[in-house]
Amino acid sequence: MFEDFNWAVGGEAGDGIDSTGKIFAQALSRAGRHVYTSKDFASRIRGGYTAYKIRTSTDRIESVVDRLDILIALTQRTIDENRDELHDESVIIYDGERSWEAEIPDHVTGLSVPLRDLAEEAGGAIMQNVVALGAACAVADFPIEYLDSALEKRFGDKGEAIVDSNCQAARLGQSHVEETLDVSFEYDLETTEEEYVLLNGDEAIGLGAIAAGCRFYAGYPITPATAVMEYLTGRIEQFGGTVVQAEDELAAVNMALGAARSGARAMTATSGPGIDLMTETFGLVAASETPLVIVDVQRSGPSTGMPTKQEQGDLNTLLYGGHGEVPRFVVGPTTIAECFHKTIEAFNLAERYQTPVYLVSDLALAVTDQTYPADEFDMSAVEIDRGKLVESDELSTWQDEDGRFKPHAITEDGVSPRALPGTPGGVHMTTGLEHDELGRRTEDPELRNEQVEKRARKMETAQETESWEVREFGDPDAETLVLSWGSNEGSIREAMDRLAADGIDVRFLSVPYLSPRPDLGEAIEHAETTVVIECNATGQFADLVERDALTRVDRVNKYDGIRYKADDVEAAIRERVADPAEVSP
Amino acid sequence: MSSETVHFTDFKSDKRPTWCPGCGDFGTMNGMMKALANTGNDPENTFIVAGIGCSGKIGTYMRSYAFHGVHGRALPLGIGAKLANPELEVMVAGGDGDGYSIGAGHFIHAVRRNVDMTYVVMDNRIYGLTKGQFSPTSREEFETPTSPEGPQQAPVQPLALAFSAGASFLGQTFASHAQRHTEVLEAAIDHDGFALVNVYSPCVTFNDLDTYDYFREALVDLGETDHDPTNYASAKEKVMDFETTHEGVIYRDPDSVAYDDRKGLAADATELPDGAPDGVSALVDEFK
Ligand SMILES: Cc1ncc(C[n+]2csc(CCOP(=O)(O)OP(=O)(O)O)c2C)c(N)n1
Numbered sequence: 001m002f003e004d005f006n007w008a009v010g011g012e013a014g015d016g017i018d019s020t021g022k023i024f025a026q027a028l029s030r031a032g033r034h035v036y037t038s039k040d041f042a043s044r045i046r047g048g049y050t051a052y053k054i055r056t057s058t059d060r061i062e063s064v065v066d067r068l069d070i071l072i073a074l075t076q077r078t079i080d081e082n083r084d085e086l087h088d089e090s091v092i093i094y095d096g097e098r099s100w101e102a103e104i105p106d107h108v109t110g111l112s113v114p115l116r117d118l119a120e121e122a123g124g125a126i127m128q129n130v131v132a133l134g135a136a137c138a139v140a141d142f143p144i145e146y147l148d149s150a151l152e153k154r155f156g157d158k159g160e161a162i163v164d165s166n167c168q169a170a171r172l173g174q175s176h177v178e179e180t181l182d183v184s185f186e187y188d189l190e191t192t193e194e195e196y197v198l199l200n201g202d203e204a205i206g207l208g209a210i211a212a213g214c215r216f217y218a219g220y221p222i223t224p225a226t227a228v229m230e231y232l233t234g235r236i237e238q239f240g241g242t243v244v245q246a247e248d249e250l251a252a253v254n255m256a257l258g259a260a261r262s263g264a265r266a267m268t269a270t271s272g273p274g275i276d277l278m279t280e281t282f283g284l285v286a287a288s289e290t291p292l293v294i295v296d297v298q299r300s301g302p303s304t305g306m307p308t309k310q311e312q313g314d315l316n317t318l319l320y321g322g323h324g325e326v327p328r329f330v331v332g333p334t335t336i337a338e339c340f341h342k343t344i345e346a347f348n349l350a351e352r353y354q355t356p357v358y359l360v361s362d363l364a365l366a367v368t369d370q371t372y373p374a375d376e377f378d379m380s381a382v383e384i385d386r387g388k389l390v391e392s393d394e395l396s397t398w399q400d401e402d403g404r405f406k407p408h409a410i411t412e413d414g415v416s417p418r419a420l421p422g423t424p425g426g427v428h429m430t431t432g433l434e435h436d437e438l439g440r441r442t443e444d445p446e447l448r449n450e451q452v453e454k455r456a457r458k459m460e461t462a463q464e465t466e467s468w469e470v471r472e473f474g475d476p477d478a479e480t481l482v483l484s485w486g487s488n489e490g491s492i493r494e495a496m497d498r499l500a501a502d503g504i505d506v507r508f509l510s511v512p513y514l515s516p517r518p519d520l521g522e523a524i525e526h527a528e529t530t531v532v533i534e535c536n537a538t539g540q541f542a543d544l545v546e547r548d549a550l551t552r553v554d555r556v557n558k559y560d561g562i563r564y565k566a567d568d569v570e571a572a573i574r575e576r577v578a579d580p581a582e583v584s585p
Numbered sequence: 586m587s588s589e590t591v592h593f594t595d596f597k598s599d600k601r602p603t604w605c606p607g608c609g610d611f612g613t614m615n616g617m618m619k620a621l622a623n624t625g626n627d628p629e630n631t632f633i634v635a636g637i638g639c640s641g642k643i644g645t646y647m648r649s650y651a652f653h654g655v656h657g658r659a660l661p662l663g664i665g666a667k668l669a670n671p672e673l674e675v676m677v678a679g680g681d682g683d684g685y686s687i688g689a690g691h692f693i694h695a696v697r698r699n700v701d702m703t704y705v706v707m708d709n710r711i712y713g714l715t716k717g718q719f720s721p722t723s724r725e726e727f728e729t730p731t732s733p734e735g736p737q738q739a740p741v742q743p744l745a746l747a748f749s750a751g752a753s754f755l756g757q758t759f760a761s762h763a764q765r766h767t768e769v770l771e772a773a774i775d776h777d778g779f780a781l782v783n784v785y786s787p788c789v790t791f792n793d794l795d796t797y798d799y800f801r802e803a804l805v806d807l808g809e810t811d812h813d814p815t816n817y818a819s820a821k822e823k824v825m826d827f828e829t830t831h832e833g834v835i836y837r838d839p840d841s842v843a844y845d846d847r848k849g850l851a852a853d854a855t856e857l858p859d860g861a862p863d864g865v866s867a868l869v870d871e872f873k
């Protein structure tokens with residue numbers, strides 16, 4: 001019973017909520033359970049409320065639900081914020097000895113555990129959250145050895161004594177519930193022999209970058225992209241790379257561009273406000289034909305917007321941002337594992353076509369920790385394609401009659417040879433001014449046309465030769481077609497499972513390529529109703545779909561800052577099912 | 586190409602400069618080419634990043650690996666290029682508007698970061714390319730179409746700005762004092778860290794105040810005084826003396842260690858295997 005189990009810890013910002021939640025998630029992952037987490041930040045009630053929520057199951061899960069089985073509440077606000085998610089079987093763990101008088105909803109069980117006192121007994125009040133984790137193990141009937149192992153991972157580098165006192169604190173919490181209070185519950189968290197890794201979307205992008213040979217990262221801190229930089233720092237150096245914290249995003253993108261020009265695989269990551277600044281240089285990256293990966297981890301806009309909230313509102317700026325006509329790739333992973341795979345692909349596209357790639361992720365992917373089998377991140381499958389990088393001995397084919405290298409040579413596929421600085425015989429300049437094959441400024445109409453057409457031809461070549469595969473789920477012959485991009489994939493898939501159980505079949509195409517993008521026309525024609533689901537108000541992806549397929553689609557939009565839950569998607573699709581009469585009872 | 590055979594004309598491209606006859610940028614560029622050749626560099630290991638402005642055309646007129654980017658962002662581009670391949674000789678060149686106005690933020694942080702590179706500012710105290718508006722180094726009384734009564738604001742003091750940001754090398758030269766100009770640039774190239782050389786490079790078309798004659802009259806050549814550039818106190822005095830315009834190496838920190846050396850960066854960041862780098866699977870295990 002309750003195989004799909006939901007757990008949360010909440011309190012004030014600064015209460016160590018994130019690290020407490022992460023420890024429990026790690027314990028569940030090490031116990032061979034799937035984990036999908038989310039974070040709540042201050043919202044309905046003003047103040048510093050924050051919570052780390054875990055949904056766990058022995059099956060694969062990829063979305064959140066509005067239900068809580070165990071809630072560790074460090075503040076009354078935590079209880080109030082989550083009142084609607086509590087049910088008759090829910091248990092709230094709180095410290096009744098502390099100054100606040102907990103108001104526990106009538107239908108819910110409140111367990112008062114002297115978190116601080118027990119923590120002090122174990123060696124310090126700082127461990128009170130760990131006491132609560134021990135108590136949670138008791139309530140959920142979860143083997144505490146997995147918590148020990150997660151505590152060892154978290155505190156191992158601080159020494160054995162610290163690990164031991166944390167494990168002791170957890171045991172005091174556990175035995176308080178089991179022995180002092182002498183209560184037990186119906187929860188019984190099964191463990192399995194599966195081996196999982198637990199990571200978030202920003203970490204997956206960082207991991208993908210290192211796997212793809214990225215050796216230079218420059219960035220400026222911004223939620224929710226900072227974790228990419230923090231992940232790379234201290235790790236990329238082990239592979240001969242470096243991270244620079246730049247003075248702003250104008251500098252970050254130019255540093256990455258310079259590094260790419262030198263020949264390193266280079267990347268920068270930011271969110272909407274930083275994309276605005278980087279747009280200044282974006283056209284230069286494309287005009288100079290330099291391979292560069294720019295990550296946009298979207299958050300709610302416009303302007304500073306809601307920095308800790310979900311939105312997919314940057315699509316138009318990524319597709320069209322920048323003056324003039326700028327060729328580009330826009331690739332958008334739809335899951336955390338895809339953040340890894342698409343990052344590697346982004347580097348290959350960038351170098352193969354010497355064109356900037358926007359890798360667009362979103363807050364829901366960035367802040368969610370999710371489990372995967374370790375072989376999902378199979379390093380032996382990684383292929384690095386550097387495109388038309390030429391060595392000195394091949395240079396002569398690419399020189400003019402005076403022996404000058406042509407970095408923007410006109411070719412059939414639009415891609416020119418690339419000689420890195422330091423290569424004998426490859427000396428050349430390039431510029432953001434329109435240029436000739438030699439990279440020198442020109443305003444000659446014919447040469448201008450040649451370069452515009454050459455850059456466009458690269459995109460045509462890419463459109464024809466790359467695979468642009470969509471991720472397809474559900475019944476290929478269903479009358480209802482659902483299209484989406486970004487992190488919504490998980491909630492849509494769960495909603496589909498529930499609908500299928502009710503006899504409502506849906507075909508779902510999760511689209512990871514925004515530009516160039518696959519032709520969805522046939523799928524749309526085949527369906528009775530097409531529903532486009534996305535996290536923004538105007539339907540930016542729906543606009544693209546309508547334009548490509550010369551048709552109208554149904555739009556489902558959400559822009560309140562909260563990611564889609566399966567419930568939302570389920571309700572929206574039910575409402576739009578082509579002909580309700582055909583639905584089997 | 587070995588360094589013995591490099592002549593400064595090897596750094597000259599076959600593109601004829603379109604600068605106005607008499608423009609200071611000719612002299613500035615000649616000195617750069619000579620200094621690069623004299624310090625054992627060749628066009629194949631040199632990467633020049635040019636700003637936007639009349640000055641920024643220098644990347645076209647010289648022959649080397651070169652990049653001409655967007656207005657004001659030459660320094661971060663040069664920093665990225667150097668850090669990804671520390672074996673390159675990186676030289677950034679641009680105007681006073683490019684470096685001290687739109688790029689002022691990058692200027693301060695480039696000084697602090699102390700990456701091993703040379704920054705040549707071709708300071709004509711005006712916006713040349715956009716035809717004669719006042720620049721951040723223009724004098725308060727300088728009348729231009731956008732400052733009919735003068736800019737009404739104090740000029741930027743680049744040397745003092747850089748000094749207060751912890752500069753490890755400060756030089757100032759004059760485009761028509763070819764020998765001194767070249768010597769200072771050579772010292773800047775040899776310096777281990779970020780070297781700023783502010784070059785007075787007169788605009789003969791739009792600036793009738795800061796002319797060749799003016800600079801010839803005003804400049805005090807530190808090479809003919811007993812100034813010791815490694816003496817911090819003496820350098821500070823020169824840098825803070827806004828009444829006097831100095832020429833020569835003003836400050837040089839002999840103990841400077843460049844950022845790239847502090848970070849221990851290797852030269853092979855540009856070479857990659859065909860697949861994921863060895864040892865990367867350990868990163869996956871970290872998530873267990
Ligand atoms: C973003 C942007 N704003 C404005 C311009 C127009 N612009 C080109 S050069 C320049 C000023 C150049 O002055 P300076 O850097 O002193 O170079 P100079 O021409 O004097 O050598 C300006 C404002 C531009 N190219 N880009």
Ligand code: SF4
Binds near residue numbers: 604605713
């Ligand atoms: S306008 Fe001034 S700075 Fe520009 S080329 Fe002519 S003299 Fe030189």
Ligand SMILES: [Mg+2]
Binds near residue numbers: 680681708712
């Ligand atoms: Mg100027």
